[in-house]
Amino acid sequence: MTETPAYGLWGLVIINSVVFILFAASFTRLQTPRDWRTLGAFSAFILALFTEMYGFPLTIYLLSGWLGRQFPGVDFWSHDAGHLLETLFGWRVNPHFGPFHILSNILIFGGFWLLAVSWNVLYAAQRDHRLATEGPYARVRHPQYAAFVVIMFGFLLQWPTLVTLAMFPILVWVYVRLARQEEAAARTEFGPLWDDYARRVPAFLPRIAISSPYAPRPGDGPHD
Template identity: 45%
Template sequence: MNTVAESWQGYFPLAIMMIVIASWGLYYFLAPARWREWAGAGLVQAFIIALYAEMYGFPLTIYFLTSILPIDIPLAHPSGHLWATLLGYGPIGQSVEMALGFIFIIAGLIFIARGWTRIYYSGGDLRTDGIYSVVRHPQYTGIFLVIFGQLIHWPTIPTIALSPFIIWAYVHLARKEEAEMVGRFGRSYAEYQRRVPMFLPHWSDVQRAIAATDKP
């Protein structure tokens, strides 16, 4: 078992690389400025570190589960696809779990990137087109999708524990931002609120946004 553990820990340089890349993307695309934004970003940062430290570093969740439950989880890297491992679905289940998780992760990254693009080129104006015609907070929706995808792909006890706090932080932040937007844009934003959902898009709107050419 020690040999297997050492082999797992041999991925640690990859853990550092993934933490650096994901953290850069977090701060580049979200660009926190105020303390509430930094609080949300800090929770996501903790999620990133906890995720990749276990994925490519030390399998804390597997050690913990095997120490308190009467189950035998092989100390091998594919066992980190925990839902398939616990349910006994084997390599095929692990592949399905990973593919399903990646669908949500990629969708989330698209929401984050397109939301950032619209804001970057907005010039301070109210944007209600493109991805903002699908949801009012595409970047936060993207964060939720990425987190959900990672919880499917590679669940760990720390990331599961952090997820509700991240969701609460960004829902609270979105409400504060919307109060400011109503004060700034008045009836225009109130009408936008009535027409477009906050985080969960209508499927017909998603299809329309995918089909449309999304130019800044």
């Protein structure tokens, strides 16, 4: 890991941030203030991430003394060494093929897939004035927020920084708060149908036990 330092590339910071933010925005169909807050929280995380990945490595700068003592001979100002989990756990080959980076890619792509599927189901339901219970919504009540959390966690595995590690639990709390606001509105609109759905489907984490996805019970009536 002795490659030329790869920081100060502010063009890459801007390009990567814009690409991922617009990519996420393309799935969210921004229509309400809550949609904008959801994307705004994610955008702040992405900007902080790529600032350290290509701009200025604040985490490495602050931990440089400890890292130098623990891992002599490693050039922590190189891009490869910035993949700290691979470095800390002794992965000495190309970090892009390391276990944390591979898992990161799976989570990021999986999260974007879940985001796309979830928002399609949600906005189709909103267009028809019914409760969204199909697809991912048959397993969890807030798959769109879960998707954002999965994506951010994937990026943390790929490029952990002190700033994004501090931001992560705060942003999770923000998404939980937005989800509660969404639930209050849904309860007002759908009443007993929402209560039955909320009792049978968990909020963010699907149940481990194998079970059938949610389906309205006989007599529940239409989802509107």
